[in-house]
Amino acid sequence: MAMHSESAGARRQEDASRGDGQQEHAPPTSPWEWVAAGFGVLLIAAMIGYMVQYGLREGSAVPGDISVAAVGTQAGSHAFTVRFKVKNETSATAAGLRVQGELKSGDRVVETAETTFDYLPPYSSRYGGLIFENDPSRYELHITPSGYNEP
Amino acid sequence: MTAGDAAGEKPSYEDNRSFLVGLARAFAGALIFSLPMLMTMEMWWIGFYMSPWRLALLLTLMIPLLVGLSVVSGFKVNASLRDDVADAFVAIAVAVVMSTVILFIFKVLTVDMPAREIVGKIALQSFPAAIGAMLARDQLGEKTPESTQRQASMTYGQELFLMGVGALFLGFNVAPTEEMVLLSYMMDPWREIALLVLSLVLMHGFVYAVEFPGGSKPRPGVGFWSLFLRFTVVGYVLVLAICLFLLWTFGRTDGTGVAEILSATVVLGFPCAIGAASARLIL
Numbered sequence: 329m330a331m332h333s334e335s336a337g338a339r340r341q342e343d344a345s346r347g348d349g350q351q352e353h354a355p356p357t358s359p360w361e362w363v364a365a366g367f368g369v370l371l372i373a374a375m376i377g378y379m380v381q382y383g384l385r386e387g388s389a390v391p392g393d394i395s396v397a398a399v400g401t402q403a404g405s406h407a408f409t410v411r412f413k414v415k416n417e418t419s420a421t422a423a424g425l426r427v428q429g430e431l432k433s434g435d436r437v438v439e440t441a442e443t444t445f446d447y448l449p450p451y452s453s454r455y456g457g458l459i460f461e462n463d464p465s466r467y468e469l470h471i472t473p474s475g476y477n478e479p
Numbered sequence: 480m481t482a483g484d485a486a487g488e489k490p491s492y493e494d495n496r497s498f499l500v501g502l503a504r505a506f507a508g509a510l511i512f513s514l515p516m517l518m519t520m521e522m523w524w525i526g527f528y529m530s531p532w533r534l535a536l537l538l539t540l541m542i543p544l545l546v547g548l549s550v551v552s553g554f555k556v557n558a559s560l561r562d563d564v565a566d567a568f569v570a571i572a573v574a575v576v577m578s579t580v581i582l583f584i585f586k587v588l589t590v591d592m593p594a595r596e597i598v599g600k601i602a603l604q605s606f607p608a609a610i611g612a613m614l615a616r617d618q619l620g621e622k623t624p625e626s627t628q629r630q631a632s633m634t635y636g637q638e639l640f641l642m643g644v645g646a647l648f649l650g651f652n653v654a655p656t657e658e659m660v661l662l663s664y665m666m667d668p669w670r671e672i673a674l675l676v677l678s679l680v681l682m683h684g685f686v687y688a689v690e691f692p693g694g695s696k697p698r699p700g701v702g703f704w705s706l707f708l709r710f711t712v713v714g715y716v717l718v719l720a721i722c723l724f725l726l727w728t729f730g731r732t733d734g735t736g737v738a739e740i741l742s743a744t745v746v747l748g749f750p751c752a753i754g755a756a757s758a759r760l761i762l
Contacts, residue, residue, distance in 0.1 A: 339573050355565075357561075357562045358495050358497070358498040359567075360495050360498050360499075361498045361501075361565055361569055362565060364498075364502065364573075365564070365565040365566075365567075365568035365569050365570075365571045365572070366567055366568070367568075367572045368567075368568030368570070368571035368572030368573075368575075369568050369571075370543065371571060372538060372568070372574055372575075375575075375593070375598055375601070375602045375605075376535050376538045376539060376662055378529040378594070378598050379532070379534045379538070379598070379599075379602065380531070380532075380535050381537040382531040383530070383531035383532045383535065384597060386531075406731050419595075421528035421679045423528075424493060426614070446524075447524050447527075449527040449528065449592075449595070449596045450527065450593065450595050450596070451593040451594055451595065451596075452527075452592060452596055452693070453591075462581070477697045479524070479528045479730070
């Protein structure tokens, strides 16, 4: 290893001492390294470009538009689990998002269940479950987001 | 390939092989340096909720930082600045690829996530990973006589730059975590002053212990105060500035009182000061 590197260094020095106009055309950086460097340029430019256009496009929105939809109910041995999908339709992040589910019979609330999401990122969906003792299919099921904080 | 052939004296295979070895080292280094951050949940969250402008600024600053690092401490003596630039972008490519792969395996990234979340998480991780990739090509590689000599003949500005990188390297590990803010809430002003003094003492201890080989080695006539003021105090101020920048980048300063910001800066300044002072040892 050490030998190899030293010979590479010596070669580079030779290149340098030879150095007339040649050096421009024969850089010590290998061609594949330039390919990798070009790849790096593309990646960093893409990331910066994306963030700048995102910053320009999206103002300072507040996470006010959060939709919740039940996906399905699964009956367990002791309880029923309602799986739901919560989606953030804005460009702001909701932290500590609480989602509340109610089983109603007319005006009477039969049972409530609640869960918390650590974070709901911009335009993202997350799945969660609410666990009820009563069979949700026999009642009206309401799932609503009830609060969040801004990170 | 053509450039290698134009050089004429050795087959291009040789150069490409050593490049691949360097690339493998870069991947290893990126992984070693950024593993703590890849496995920190605040880093994933901050990636998507931080301001896109601050992320863009961080990514933009990364480019001159890596080029500077390649000049000061890179793994090979480059003939010209463009080779240092090439090294910097290779490090970025390695960092992005590595972060993407690891975060997908961790399921921190999934294909159905929106672009903002994916790009944000990868971009934030790529910063420490790229520094790691750049340093590792140096550290895991052999120390050639030229590179050792170059390290010995650093200017004052280069010394400070390396200290700054050392501060970033250790600071990035802890800056995104909740603990920085929590500690600043818990500590009373006296403890903060004690931490500040301890940071300075330890920093000077490192500065003295490393003895600044070469160019900036204290000459016999140079007294305690000269060394203390030129390296330790200036270094610590630099460290605090970097801490403030990191806290601002991670959104920890938003809507926070001046006293709390100052105290979080001092708390974060502790690991950063150690990182800065030991930069010559660990970088």
